[in-house]
Amino acid sequence: MSSRRLRNRLAVLAAAALVAPLALFVSPAAAEETDAADLTVTYVESARWNTGYTGEITVHNASGTDLTDWTLEFDLPEGSRIHELWNAALEGSAEDGYTVTPPRWxxxxxxxxxxxxxxxxxxxxxxxxxxxxxxxxxxxxxEPDEGPQHGDLSVAYFTQWGVQERDYHVRDLVDSGSAEKLTHINYAFGNVGSDGECFMTNEPDQGDARADYGRAVPASESVDGAADGPDQPLRGNFNQLRKLKERYPNLAVSVSLGGWNWSEHFSDAALTPESRERMVSSCIDLYLRGDLPVIDGAGGEGVAYGVFDGIDLDWEWPATSGNPHNVVRPEDRENFTALVREFREQLDELGEETGRHFELSSFMPAGPWRIDTGYELDEIMPDLDFITVQGYDYHGTWEDSTNHQSNLVADPRDPGAVISTETTVQAYLDRGVDPRKIVLGVPFYGQGWTGVEPGPEDDGLFQPATGPASGTYADGTEEYRNLKELTGFDLYRDDDLGTAWLYDGETFWTYDDETAMTQKTDWVTGNGLGGVMIWSIDGDDANGSLMNAIDAALGG
Structure with a gap:
């Protein structure tokens, strides 16, 4: 990357004798009234061949005044340079940076x-x-948006598959107003292969490199309104995240490794010093150095550098059961500690090399038995910037009775073993975790059952069910944006528990609406925790209603 040299930032004044008839309709005084804040620029690489390419630049004027005098300055990534330019005047070089001004006419x-x-x-x-x-x-x-100013963390998972399956794009973070309320995005997920290394593929159920960086995003779905060029090496979600960070420079983006489906090989990857070194090195090379394999014409060495600012570990779960295909060992607990240490050391080495701090976080479970079996908290917490703690899926349609999925405290009516956010968080505090490093996870979806009788309170809670309710994408779950549109249901809530549910005499949904989300966030701030994490942001409505409730309660 070339470094910018000191430049003359004075706008070039076009001589009247050289102004084309089109420009004569604008007086210099009128042109001077255009505020620079009303100007934006979009860029698209429209063609690429061998060692050459074509770039198209568009200057947008949102003001009510025509503009005749403008100066555009920029650098290009290392290895790129301009050969010839048309319909504007060019000065500079790849080494010193480029300055573009109106053509002589x-x-x-x-x-x-x-x-x-x-x-x-x-x-x-x-x-x-x-x-x-x-x-x-x-x-x-x-003008860049500085993001939330409340001092707490607001972390949202953005799902790789949400673009295709849910029609939720990176641009929707901007259009809904959610991007300006976030401090972090966790991109879900990155996969670890049977060889113990991070990898990219388009093989079904193993990866979606096309969504990550291969798909050419059209202008209508792009953060800045400029389409991806069909042959540029970085496209898809990664390029949109890069553009998002230009608009929100304080927004940190981490890649989340694993998840429920892709934790299969974590135990093998963490087993020995050599396997840990290999896994960490491969993940850092792929995501943080940005060395993407070339797949369908996209990718290349360093093309994704700067997209990601850290690694989020989502091993579900060390030393305890998760997805049935997972490898599980008793020594996962100690090996996870060593894996975290290896990540921290290699991230710090990269930080010294680049002059940046790369974050390391981890998604952590609810339930003390998983904590004690899988984690040495006193050993790993110094190496983690923060942890996100599961505050949902306490109950769901793997059970045959209705219940709360994200209650803050115990419900005295609950006839079974009680799990709650209060007991979960207290388990971490009892084990010495700094509350400011705990970020509470909240759900932007609900769990649902059908075949539910009213019960003694006529509200369907704690009642047997015949099976999961029908959902848009999977039976038993539904996004908030769809639940809020249901008709024929009565809304119930328990303000002490921070819970809400819907019931129509047959089908029951436990979920969080704006009121419940505010109650949960108030609980977070009242207990001195570090912030709120969302799974997942594509469950919100087009107005970002749940995100707005969280931000307001955090003091945004």
Missing amino acids: GAVVPAGGTYEFGFNGVHTDGNSHLLDCTVNGSPCAG
């Missing part, structure tokens, strides 16, 4: 309109996007 950016120009460039298989881009001294992506 003038170039009006009309009020509410755009001006486009392009160039041919040279590449070395890497990215060609604009770096450190400014237009009239302001960031090309618009």
Whole structure:
């Protein structure tokens, strides 16, 4: 990456004798009234061949005043340079950075309109996007949003499969207003193979490299309104996350490794010093150094550098049962400690090399028995920036009776063994975990049963069921955005428990609405915890209603 040299940031004033007739309709005084904050720039690589490519740049003027004088400055990634440019004037170099101004015949950016120009460039298989881009001294992506100012963590899981299966895109984080309320995004998930290394593939049920960085995102789904070029090496969700971070520079993005389906090989990968070193090195190379394998024309060495800021470990679960295909060993507990240490050491080495801090977090279970069997908390917590603790799935349709899935405290009506957020968090506190390092997980979905009798309270709670309720994507679960649209149901809640449920005399859904989400977040702040984690952000509605409730309760 070339370093920016000191440049003259004064706008170039076009000489009246050289202004084309189109530009004569605008007086200099009117042009000066255009605020730089109203200007943005989008870029797309429209073609690529051998060592060359074509880039197209569009200057957007959102103001009510035509603009004749503008200056665009940017760098290109290492290995890329401009060969020729048309419909604008170019100065500079790949080493010193580029400055683009209107051509000698003038170039009006009309009020509410755009001006486009392009160039041919040279590449070395890497990215060609604009770096450190400014237009009239302001960031090309618009004035950056600094994110939440309340000091707590707000962490959302963004699912790899949500784009295709749920029509939820990175851009929806912006359109819903949720992006500005988040401190972290955990991208779910990265897979670890039978060889103990992180990998990419398009093999079904093993990976989706196309969604990650192969799919050419159209302009209508893009964070900045510019489509992915069909041949550029970084496309898909990764490129959209990169664009999102340009707009929200304080937003940290981590890749979450494992999850319920992809924890199968963690025990093998963590088994020996050699296997741990190999796993960690492969994950860092793939995600943090950004060395993506070339699949269907996308990928390459270093093309995803800067997309991710850390690693989130989601091994479900060390030394205890998870997915039936998992390898489980009693020594997973000690090996997880060693794996965390290996990650921390290699992340710190990369940090010294790059001048950055790379975060390390871990998703942790509810239930003291899983904690004691799988984790040496006193050993791992110094190496983790924070942990996210499961605050949901306390009950669900693997059971044959209705219950709360995310109650804060014990329900005195519960006839069975009680699990709650209070008992879960207290288990971590009792084992010496700093409360500020605990981020409570909350659900943006519900668990549902059908064939449910009313019971003595006529509300369906704690009653036998005949099976899981029908859901949009899977029986037994439903997203909040769909649950809120159900008709014919009565809403019940318990304010002490921070719970809500829906019941229509036959079907029962336990879920969190805006009120329950506020109650949970108030509980988090009242108990001095570090913040709130969401599984998963695609369950919210188009207005980001649940995210708004969390942010307001955190003091946003």
